[in-house]
Every structure is written in structure tokens, then in C-alpha cells.
Amino acid sequence: MSDLPPRRALRALAFLGVALLLCAPPFYLDVFWLRIGLFAMAAATGAVGLGLLTGTAGQLSLGHSFFLAIGAYGYTWLGGEEPGAGLPTVLALVAAVLLAGLAGGLFSPVAGRVRGVYLGVATLALVFLGHHILVSAEPVTGGFNGLSVPPLSVGSFTFDASGPELVVLGVPFGAEERLWYLSLALFAFTWFTARGLLLSRAGRALKALRDSETAAAVMGVPVARYRAGAFVLSSMYAGLAGALLALAFRRVVPDYFGLALSVDYLAMIVIGGLGSVAGATAGAVFVTALPLLMTRYADQLPLVTAPGSAGGTLGPTEASRYLYGAAVVLVLIFAPDGLGGLLHRLRARFRMRRRPAAAPTSAATAVRAKEHTP
Amino acid sequence: MSAFLASLLNGLSLGAVHALVALGFVVIFKASGVLNFAHGSLLLLGGYLIAVWHPHLGFAGALAAAVLATAAIAGAVDRLLLQRGDAGAHTTPAQTIVTIGVDVLLLTDLSRRIGGDLLPLGDPWADSVTRIGPVSVADSRLAAIVVSCLVIGAVFAAFRYTAWGLSLRAAAEDAEAAALMGIRLSRVRTGAWCLAGALAATAAVFLAAFPAPGLERTTGQLALAAFPAAILGGLASPAGALAGSLLIGLTEAFAAGYQSELHVLGDGFGDVAPYAVMVVVLILRPQGLFGAKGAARV
Numbered sequence: 001m002s003d004l005p006p007r008r009a010l011r012a013l014a015f016l017g018v019a020l021l022l023c024a025p026p027f028y029l030d031v032f033w034l035r036i037g038l039f040a041m042a043a044a045t046g047a048v049g050l051g052l053l054t055g056t057a058g059q060l061s062l063g064h065s066f067f068l069a070i071g072a073y074g075y076t077w078l079g080g081e082e083p084g085a086g087l088p089t090v091l092a093l094v095a096a097v098l099l100a101g102l103a104g105g106l107f108s109p110v111a112g113r114v115r116g117v118y119l120g121v122a123t124l125a126l127v128f129l130g131h132h133i134l135v136s137a138e139p140v141t142g143g144f145n146g147l148s149v150p151p152l153s154v155g156s157f158t159f160d161a162s163g164p165e166l167v168v169l170g171v172p173f174g175a176e177e178r179l180w181y182l183s184l185a186l187f188a189f190t191w192f193t194a195r196g197l198l199l200s201r202a203g204r205a206l207k208a209l210r211d212s213e214t215a216a217a218v219m220g221v222p223v224a225r226y227r228a229g230a231f232v233l234s235s236m237y238a239g240l241a242g243a244l245l246a247l248a249f250r251r252v253v254p255d256y257f258g259l260a261l262s263v264d265y266l267a268m269i270v271i272g273g274l275g276s277v278a279g280a281t282a283g284a285v286f287v288t289a290l291p292l293l294m295t296r297y298a299d300q301l302p303l304v305t306a307p308g309s310a311g312g313t314l315g316p317t318e319a320s321r322y323l324y325g326a327a328v329v330l331v332l333i334f335a336p337d338g339l340g341g342l343l344h345r346l347r348a349r350f351r352m353r354r355r356p357a358a359a360p361t362s363a364a365t366a367v368r369a370k371e372h373t374p
Numbered sequence: 375m376s377a378f379l380a381s382l383l384n385g386l387s388l389g390a391v392h393a394l395v396a397l398g399f400v401v402i403f404k405a406s407g408v409l410n411f412a413h414g415s416l417l418l419l420g421g422y423l424i425a426v427w428h429p430h431l432g433f434a435g436a437l438a439a440a441v442l443a444t445a446a447i448a449g450a451v452d453r454l455l456l457q458r459g460d461a462g463a464h465t466t467p468a469q470t471i472v473t474i475g476v477d478v479l480l481l482t483d484l485s486r487r488i489g490g491d492l493l494p495l496g497d498p499w500a501d502s503v504t505r506i507g508p509v510s511v512a513d514s515r516l517a518a519i520v521v522s523c524l525v526i527g528a529v530f531a532a533f534r535y536t537a538w539g540l541s542l543r544a545a546a547e548d549a550e551a552a553a554l555m556g557i558r559l560s561r562v563r564t565g566a567w568c569l570a571g572a573l574a575a576t577a578a579v580f581l582a583a584f585p586a587p588g589l590e591r592t593t594g595q596l597a598l599a600a601f602p603a604a605i606l607g608g609l610a611s612p613a614g615a616l617a618g619s620l621l622i623g624l625t626e627a628f629a630a631g632y633q634s635e636l637h638v639l640g641d642g643f644g645d646v647a648p649y650a651v652m653v654v655v656l657i658l659r660p661q662g663l664f665g666a667k668g669a670a671r672v
Binding site for chain 1: 403409455458467468469470471472474475476477478479482483486598601602604605609643645646649650652653656657660661662
């Protein structure tokens with residue numbers, strides 16, 4: 001039933017609608033909302049990469065913030081003038097992604113052999129060693145104070161308010177508006193490559209690896225190579241995300257790329273649902289937007305006070321951390337496959353009810369759903 | 375020479391404290407296959423409870439109460455949050471991530487309460503110092519070594535001689551067979567969590583005592599240094615955790631003690647040296663120093 005042309009056409013139409021909808025915000029929303037969007041798109045790019053690694057290949061990684069840092073600092077240093085190589089910024093962006101991939105590749109002797117929680121802790125080392133290097137290698141990284149990020153420019157067009165003035169349909173296009181489309185384009189690229197990979201032979205191999213390494217090896221999957229490959233790829237997505245974050249922040253500082261950031265990314269993919277691109281995206285938007293929204297509307301929320309007010313009260317950052325800590329715990333307890341999986345199962349159950357004599361496949365889903373829901 | 379001795383003693387005492395924490399990781403991992411990322415927060419919780427209770431109960435009373443309370447809370451985390459669904463499953467990455475969520479919750483709450491303060495724990499050693507030959511050592515450091523030896527000895531004896539220890543070892547060996555033999559896996563693992571909580575609260579005392587200024591909200595992060603210790607030894611090996619902890623403690627102390635010679639590596643290299651050591655060991659032996667190499671036969 002699902003292969004009928006009308007349904008496909010409907011899908012294409014829905015897709016076009018979403019694409020148009022995502023292009024609209026710069027014309028209607030102010031800078032605050034656009035910045036949330038920029039951070040969310042950058043985070044989603046990184047989360048998709050981590051989703052590939054942890055969700056699909058089953059390798060726990062806490063080192064994601066290290067690769068984000070490589071991307072961010074790589075872009076800033078390669079494209080920057082003052083300390084920096086002064087490359088054309090587009091080249092710097094590409095090089096930063098490759099650099100993150102290279103860093104992942106250098107770590108792959110560990111990533112290819114160490115498994116499960118061991119890998120999680122091994123990647124912890126990357127975060128601490130990376131932070132140490134970022135702080136100590138002052139001539140390159142600017143030490144504690146970090147570096148300011150050069151704006152991306154293609155030819156004479158800069159993704160910054162400083163470039164030639166640009167007004168589209170009566171809306172002046174500043175840095176945020178321009179970056180929005182850049183982020184959107186790069187995120188679309190991420191989305192399609194990641195989905196393509198998941199549906200490909202390599203994606204199936206990675207899933208087989210997650211379910212049983214032995215079985216995968218018997219089926220002819222070169223285990224160590226695929227594990228290392230997943231690691232490198234996820235580092236490259238992280239590198240891209242880092243560069244996008246740097247462009248949105250306009251300044252990179254070492255303290256941002258700590259363990260907490262890695263945990264944030266883990267929370268994103270868990271809340272959204274492991275092993276799905278859409279889930280990672282949804283989780284990224286949730287985790288990124290929550291603290292920003294809470295800060296903005298702190299005075300209107302019950303229990304929450306504005307930042308900087310007297311101690312002992314619940315600040316917006318803390319409130320959002322409570323919320324997302326609780327979200328991680330609750331999602332994993334009640335819906336181990338995340339919000340995406342929950343939706344999926346609800347749909348399956350709904351379909352069952354409509355057609356009691358369902359095909360055996362959907363019946364199996366429903367039974368599994370019962371096991372998962374306490 | 376005295377610099378060497380000082381580093382050695384410092385390293386031993388640091389290693390002893392790490393061992394308390396690392397043993398907690400190992401016991402939990404053995405019993406439940408979960409790597410407890412909330413361990414640092416549990417440690418902070420134990421320290422915080424001692425800090426809050428010691429004016430009322432005295433140091434010993436507060437310590438005892440905090441150890442019990444932390445043990446109870448760790449056990450409750452396991453019972454209420456982790457042991458849901460298929461309790462028999464032994465490899466559970468999802469449960470490991472749940473502990474990260476628990477860590478976020480606990481840490482947020484505790485750092486909100488502690489704020490920027492330095493809480494004294496009211497320990498009896500204060501800032502007294504003993505001279506041993508050419509070097510002087512803080513009494514709290516010596517106490518750390520003595521207490522850790524006693525506690526760790528007791529834990530090892532419990533592994534070996536008590537019914538719970540036997541059950542734990544059986545469950546770690548083959549959970550299914552142990553369950554069939556009538557061992558209640560859920561009780562065994564909750565017991566392990568309680569033990570780990572108690573160890574963490576004990577370790578908090580020494581992490582906040584004299585050379586350190588007191589308990590701060592970042593004290594729990596010091597427990598992260600015990601991660602490489604546990605991994606180095608092989609996560610499922612208590613003896614390995616001991617060896618790994620000593621190695622990490624000595625590495626830290628010597629990297630800090632010979633800071634000036636290591637200046638090329640940047641200031642504060644001592645804090646990250648354990649991780650560097652861990653990466654090197656994992657490249658050479660992915661299963662840790664004492665871990666068994668798992669073999670798969672098809």
C-alpha cells in the first residue's frame with residue numbers, strides 16, 4: 001500500500017512544504033529566534049554524527065565536544081589572520097571538517113579496538129586532553145580568552161553584516177539572516193548524507209555490528225574498519241557542527257568545549273531516539289532551545305528567576321538542566337527508543353486497532369511495544 | 375630526593391583515595407554491567423551531607439550518617455531507575471546513559487545548594503602535618519592511606535568470604551546460571567550499588583580534607599580521575615582497580631611535583647596526565663591491564 005504513487009507525491013509535497021517553511025524565518029523572526037535556530041541547526045549537525053556513532057554503530061562516545069572544538073578552532077585558525085593561516089574561509093571550512101576527520105582517524109586505533117563503555121571512558125580522555133591543549137597552546141588557540149572567528153566569505157559575499165548590504169523583499173539581511181541559509185544548506189547536506197548512509201550497505205553493516213559483533217564478523221563485515229570508519233565520519237560531522245557554532249558565536253573559548261557539552265550531545269540523541277536522523281535533530285532542537293528560551297522568558301515562568309538574581313533561587317540554566325536531566329532519565333526508562341520510537345509505536349498500535357487482522361509484521365511491532373512499555 | 379619522596383607519598387595517598395572511588399565503579403560494573411557516570415555526584419552528595427550534618431552530629435556521626443544515606447540513595451537509583459524492564463540483561467548501554475541523566479540532576483541540585491562556597495567537613499585532622507624524614511605530609515593524607523587500606527581490605531574480604539560476595543562473583547561470571555542457582559540478581563546488584571555509594575561518601579572526606587580547601591561543587595569531578603584508574607585495571611577486576619589507582623595517583627603526583635621539568639606540556643599537566651596514561655594503555659591493551667581478553671567462538 002505504501003508504494004502507491006499518490007502517497008509518494010504527497011511525501012514530496014510535504015517535503016517541499018517543510019523546506020519552504022524552513023526558508024521563511026529570516027523574513028519574519030527577530031535576531032533572538034534566528035540565533036536559536038542557528039545554534040539548533042549546528043547542534044543538529046553534530047547530533048546526527050553522534051547518532052551515527054552511538055545510535056547506529058553502538059559505540060558510546062563522550063569525546064564529541066573534542067571534535068566540535070577541532071572544527072571550531074580549525075576553522076578559526078585556518079581562516080583567521082592574526083594568529084592563523086589566513087586561508088580563504090571556504091577552504092578553511094572544508095579543511096576544518098577534514099581536520100576533525102583526521103583527528104578521529106588518529107584516535108581510531110583506540111576506537112576500532114576498544115568497545116562499549118571502555119570506549120566511552122577512552123573518549124573522555126580526548127575531552128580533558130583537548131581542553132588542556134586548547135588552554136596551553138596559547139599562540140595558536142588564544143588560551144583562556146579564545147579567538148574571534150573570521151566571518152565566512154564566498155568571493156565578495158560575506159556571511160556577516162560587514163559585507164555588501166543586502167536587502168531581500170524589504171528585509172535587511174544581517175549576519176544572522178545570511179548564516180541561517182548557510183546553516184540550513186549545510187544541515188540539509190548532513191541530513192541527506194546521513195540518511196543515505198543509514199539506508200546503504202554500510203548503514204546495515206553498522207547496525208549489524210551494534211546488534212552482535214560476532215554475527216557481523218561472520219557475515220563478512222570487517223569489524224575494526226567499520227568501527228573506525230563510523231568514528232571518523234562522526235568526527236567530521238562534529239567538525240562541521242563546530243565550525244557552524246563558531247560562526248554563530250563569533251568567538252571560540254576553550255571552556256565551552258568541556259565534558260558538559262559532550263553530555264549535551266548524548267542527551268540530544270537519547271531524547272530524540274537512538275539511531276534515527278530525525279530523532280537526533282529533534283533532540284538537538286530541544287536541548288539547544290530549552291535553556292535559551294528559559295532565559296528569555298524567565299520572568300514569566302513560575303519558580304524560575306532571572307539570571308543573576310539572589311542565590312538559592314532557581315535560575316533558568318539550572319531549571320533547564322533539571323528538565324533535560326529528567327528528560328534523559330524518563331525517556332530511557334519509559335521509551336528506550338526515544339521520542340521517535342514512541343511515535344512509531346503509537347502509530348503501529350493505532351493501525352492495529354483499525355485493522356484487527358493485521359499482517360504479522362505489524363503484530364510483531366505491537367507485541368514488542370508491549371514489552372517496552374511498563 | 376625530598377621532592378621525590380614527597381611526590382611518592384602524595385601519589386600513594388591520591389592513589390588510595392582513587393582506589394575507593396574506582397572500586398565503586400568496578401563493583402557496580404561487575405554486578406550490573408553499568409558504568410556509573412553518576413558516581414562523581416554521589417561522592418559530592420556524600421561530602422555535602424557530611425558538611426551539613428557535622429555541626430549537629432559531630433564528624434564521626436555525620437560521616438556514618440552520610441555513608442548510610444549515600445548508600446541508600448545509590449541503592450534507590452539502581453532499584454527505582456535502572457532495574458526496570460529486563461533486569462537479567464547484562465550489557466546495557468541504555469542504563470549507562472540513564473546514570474548520565476541522574477548525574478545531571480544530582481549535580482545541578484548540589485551545585486545550586488553549594489554555590490560558590492567552600493564547605494568544611496569538620497574532619498579531625500585539620501591542617502596538622504607530620505614530618506617523615508626530610509618530607510612533611512599532611513595528616514589527612516596519611517589518614518587517607520590508612521582508612522583506604524582498611525576499607526579496601528574489608529571489601530575484598532567481603533568479596534571472598536561473605537555470601538553476598540560469592541553471589542556477586544557468581545553473577546558476574548554468568549548471570550543466567552547464577553539466577554538459575556537461586557541467586558537473586560536484583561538484590562546482589564542493589565547491594566553492590568549501596569556499597570559503591572558508601573565508598574564514594576568515604577572518599578569525599580579525603581578529597582575535601584586539608585591540602586584541598588574544602589568541599590566545592592567541582593569536587594565530584596575529581597572522581598573522574600578514578601575513571602582512568604578503573605579502566606586501566608580492567609573494569610571487571612577489583613585488584614586491577616587498585617593497581618590502576620596507584621598508577622594514576624603516582625602519575626598525577628609526579629606530573630605535579632616535577633611540573634617545572636614538564637613545562638613543555640603546559641601548566642596543570644598533572645590533572646590530565648592520567649588520561650594520557652590511559653590512552654597509551656588502551657592502545658596497547660584494549661581490555662585493560664588486568665582485564666580478560668574475551669574470545670568469541672563461532
